[in-house]
Amino acid sequence: MRFAAIADIHGNDLALEAVLADIAAHGLSDIVNLGDLLSGPLNARLTADLLMDLDLPTIRGNHDRWLAETAPEEMGLSDRAAWSELEPHHLDWLSDLPATMVYAGEVFLCHGTPASDTTYWLETVSGPAGATMAARGTIREALGDVGEPLVLCAHTHIPRAVRLPDGPLIVNPGSVGCPGYEDDHPVPHIMQTGTPDASYAILDKGPRGWSVTFRQVPYRSVDMARLARERGRPDWARALETGWIDP
Template sequence: MKIAVIADIHGNDLALEAVLADIAAQGIDDVVNLGDHFSGPLNAARTADILIARNFPSIRGNHDRWLVSKAPADMGLSDRSAHSELQPHHLDWLRTLPPTLVHRQEIFLCHGTPQDDLTYWLEDLTTEGVVHMSSRQRIEGFAAGIDFPVILCGHTHIPRAVRLADGRLIVNPGSVGCPGYDDDEPVFHKVETGSPDAAYAIISKMQQRWDVTFRRIPYDHMIISHLARQRGREDWASALASGWLDG
């Protein structure tokens, strides 16, 4: 059994199409989607059309939640940009998405942690805003009570897998469409993957054991970078061009 895992598309329709083409080339037709679908200065509406047509098992991320719960005037720049493109039926689709989901009775889907879509799980921050791998105790703590052999999360855009002490596998597939960002909460920090490629993961089960393969897919990322620059978002333009926020 093989299942493709996508997350954090952020309105990047070209990256999504490249990832979906690679998934098809792998002969995989089972795909799960971990949220944060549209937020960003890119092509939110076209991304929505692609996802709604595919009807993958999907959950909502924090930005999806904000897109349907906040007034545009109260949104951040990326959410406001996406909201201006989305049609009512796109927002209605977001409203149907649950915060967590169980797929095939073995795979638990969440965006941040099982308890909260805003909390980093496999990564943590120092008080100075340095992103680092989370501690074993913290990772195990968030997994308490999640009695499934595979747990999937997104949110940080950093591909990573952790095998828990009892053998459960936690996987963050990385971001399809946003290879770098900064955030002011809980302290200012940057997340930079160092590559403009689209990222996703393939989880596979053989003889009752689950494993993961991470995929990085090149696509014409400069088209999307130029679009972000045209829309006044130099931070996005830099991240999309290089995977770094400083160009």
């Protein structure tokens, strides 16, 4: 069994197209999508149309939930920018996405943790500098009663794999379309990958269990940075150009 995992596209249709082409070049047709599909000052409508046509096994992220359930005047800047491009059928599609899913009978999909779409799982933050890997006990506790041998998560945009002793392989494939961001929860901090490339993962099941290969795919990120800057989001533009948030 072999398939690809994508996540955190955030309305970046050019990054998504590059990743889809790379996946196809590796002879893969099975793809799962871990949410946060549209939020951002980029091309939410184009991205939504592309994803709806693909009809991938998809779960919702926290931003997908907020887009579907929050009044526009209460949204943050990135959600409001995406919402302004979407039509009712796009929002209905987001509303129908499940929070979690079991794929192919043995792969558990979630956005943040199995119980929360807003909680960091494999990383922890304690200040403005960014994130470090979470403690093993914290990771295991958040697993709860999930029993699948492969667990996929997203949300932090940081590619990472953790294999728990006597437990599953937990993989975050990284972000297709947003390589860095600032957030205030749980404390003010930045997350940054240091590369503008689009990220995804390939999962393989072999005789010894599951393995993961991370892929970093170059694309026309300067074009998306230009769009973000034109729409008044220099923070997004800087991250899209460089993969860094700090100056």
